[in-house]
Amino acid sequence: MTDNTNALAPNARHEDDRRVDGAGSGVAIDRRSTPDACGHRPVWPVKEQPDRRWPFKAADVVPLQWWRTLPSDALRDAEQSLMLTTLDRIGVLHPVDDLKAALAGDAAAAISIAFSMMPIEKTTLAIDIGMTALCRCALARNAASALVMAQVIGLTNFDHGLSIELAMSWYRHGLRHASDPRKFREAETVLLKAFHELDRSGSR
Numbered sequence: 001m002t003d004n005t006n007a008l009a010p011n012a013r014h015e016d017d018r019r020v021d022g023a024g025s026g027v028a029i030d031r032r033s034t035p036d037a038c039g040h041r042p043v044w045p046v047k048e049q050p051d052r053r054w055p056f057k058a059a060d061v062v063p064l065q066w067w068r069t070l071p072s073d074a075l076r077d078a079e080q081s082l083m084l085t086t087l088d089r090i091g092v093l094h095p096v097d098d099l100k101a102a103l104a105g106d107a108a109a110a111i112s113i114a115f116s117m118m119p120i121e122k123t124t125l126a127i128d129i130g131m132t133a134l135c136r137c138a139l140a141r142n143a144a145s146a147l148v149m150a151q152v153i154g155l156t157n158f159d160h161g162l163s164i165e166l167a168m169s170w171y172r173h174g175l176r177h178a179s180d181p182r183k184f185r186e187a188e189t190v191l192l193k194a195f196h197e198l199d200r201s202g203s204r
Contacts, residue, residue: 011049044168044192054161067135067149068158082141087136090129098167102133110134120156127150127203138170146174147187154195157203164195176198 056069058079062084066075075083091103102110113130122129131152137145148168154167171188178184 004061006079030047043196044143044164046156046164046168055162064132067128068123068130068153068156068166069160071166072138072146072149072173073169075135075139080136083132083136083139087129087133099130099133102130103136105140106139107140107145110137111145111148118152118155120152141177142176143174143184146170146177147191150174151167151191151194154191155198167195 003163008153017172054071054074058066058070058074063079063083066079066083070079080112084184087103098109098113110133114134117127119131131149134145134149134152140147149170150167153163153170156163171191175181175184
């Protein structure tokens with residue numbers, strides 16, 4: 001499937017910062033983005049935190065919760081294999097066509113299901129299943145799925161308070177695999193506007 005960097009839902013400081021972007025390792029994350037047409041750089045609203053390791057590991061939570069607890073680069077071959085096994089088992093129990101297609105790796109079906117669940121106010125098993133199906137597609141280098149992962153996660157409040165850090169990891173994962181990086185960066189501006197508006201509203 002070709003990348004669709006227009007996959008965003010319709011309503012959807014200029015200095016380097018040491019930030020955690022992987023399980024068990026601290027790496028430098030530049031919060032700056034590519035300048036827009038006016039030369040301005042959108043800023044990811046990452047919370048100021050001291051350098052520290054990512055607080056969760058894959059072994060700490062079940063595979064269906066990885067999408068909301070681990071950054072993209074923490075899901076390596078072993079984790080992806082376990083995720084696929086989990087989704088395959090669920091697919092046998094849920095014969096509904098759209099969900100079955102999403103669980104099998106159909107990115108369009110997974111994106112549609114993810115949008116149908118927004119806004120996420122409370123995580124449920126159904127949401128974990130749908131978002132894990134989307135996560136599978138994103139990890140398969142589908143840039144549109146990674147962009148939607150970033151959008152959904154960035155607009156959802158989690159108890160751990162790391163929504164933006166997780167969203168940023170998925171945005172950058174998608175950018176690495178985008179067929180048209182320029183258009184993908186344009187989508188970043190839309191994402192960050194939505195994130196900043198959510199922060200200003202006091203909902204986060």
